[in-house]
Amino acid sequence: MLATPAAAAAAKAAVEPALRAPAVRLAAAQQCHGDAARSRHPPVLLVHGTNVTRSESWSWGYVPALDRLGIPWCAIEIPSRASGDLQDNVEYVVAATRALAARSGGRRIAIVGGSQGGMLPRWMLRFWPSTRKLVGELVGIVPSNHGTTANACPGACVPALRQQLAHSRFITRLNAGAETFAGIDYTTISTRHDETVQPITSGALTTGRGRIVNVITQDICAQDPFSHVFTPTLSPVAYALTADALTHDGPADSRRVGKAGCAQPLIPGMDYLGGVLAAASAAQGAGKVPATLTEPPLRCYADRRVCPRAGRATKSLLPAEPRRSRASG
Known part of the structure; x- marks a missing residue:
């Protein structure tokens, strides 16, 4: 007897990890703005990094910039400043x-993340197919796609x-196999001044x-x-690349961005005072997760x-062997 599409979908969902956090807590962590179903561009999920909050990361820079572009967004608040177990x-x-995908009417969403927030969605894509x-x-x-060799601990x-x-167990497992998946555009933005x-x-x-x-x-x-x-x-160059990726098919294109990021001193629409206050808040903040050896x-x-x-169910989640994809620097 052939399985129905619903049964096949249920069987596929059954091999994915169950979420341990209560559904009400996961929902309460989401702050959204805009009509995700009717916007010209796909809605954006903003994911903050380690030892900062949603507000400190996005409320004064990317949020007003996305509003100016007419792009709906959701930003999550990861508990304890995202300092706990990834x-x-x-x-x-x-x-x-x-x-957010449900709110978008079936349209694919975009994810923008900084530091841990730029790497963490890859763990999701790997183990929640x-x-x-x-x-x-x-x-x-x-x-932090391949971790850091800086003496952070x-x-x-x-x-x-x-x-x-x-070379942590987490980073090793994240990259054991294909790093990217078909149908998804990936833009990574780095800086030569990265100390972390x-x-x-x-x-x-x-x-x-x-x-x-x-891109660097x-x-x-x-x-x-x-x-x-x-x-x-703060970087107008990083923002220009991000906006280019969000408003065009494919990843960011440095040729389209050109020197635009150099010509503007701030992210468009940025709340400068809000940024100063957010930086002060971030400098004083710390997660409540105990340190560990x-x-x-x-x-x-x-x-x-x-x-x-x-083992059998887990094995089915592994991607195919790595396949070289075109990348530009």
């Missing part, structure tokens, strides 16, 4: 992706930082079936001064050795 944090990305059909664009601004540190070290994600090529993606562009802001504007902390929030263990959906009996 496997908990990603659940907020999964829930918000599903919700159904979300690959919901996302059409992923823009990572100084993303000389002793005890919060789980999210330890998991973002190069080292080497700066760590953010670049090169394999898989997605359309990929890797100084290759467009040699005078761009911004570091890891401020590139996702060890990395959180991978969960069974990501490591068959943890849950041997779930």
Whole structure:
């Protein structure tokens, strides 16, 4: 007897990891604005990075800029300034992706993230395969895609930082296989002044079936001064690349952006005073997650050795062998 489409869809959903966080908490973490179903451009999900909040990251820069472009958006608030286990944090990305895609009337959404927020959606796309059909664009601004070799954890540190070290179990598992998926455009934006994600090529993606562009802001504007902390929030070059990716088919195109980012001192519509207050808030803030000397263990959906009996279902989530994709620097 042939399975019905509904039964097939249910069977596929059954192999995806269940979300541990309560649904009400996941929904409460989402703040949205605009008509996602009727806008000219796909709606955007904003994902903040480690040790900052949604407001500190987006409310004074990208939010007013997206409003000027007429692009609807949702921004999530990951608990404890996203300093806890990345496997908990990603659940907020999964829930918000599903919700925004539903609000968009079936249209694929775009995701824009800074630092951890630029890398974390890739974990979602890897282990929640159904979300690959919901996302059409992923823009990572100084993303920690391959972790960092910087001495970020000389002793005890919060789980999210330890998991973002190069060669951590989390980063190794994230990149074990194809880095990108068909049907999704990937733009990674890095800065030569990055003091956190080292080497700066760590953010670049090169394999898989997605359309990929890797850009360094100084290759467009040699005078761009911004570091890891401020590139996702202050750099007009990073914003120009992001806006280009959001308003055109395919990843960002440096030729279209040209020197536009150099010609404007601020992100269009930016609330400068709000930015000063957000920076002061971020400098004083800290997550409430205890520091640890060890990395959180991978969960069974990501490591068959943890849950041997779930091995068959987990194995079905793995992408095909890496396939080289065109990438530009």
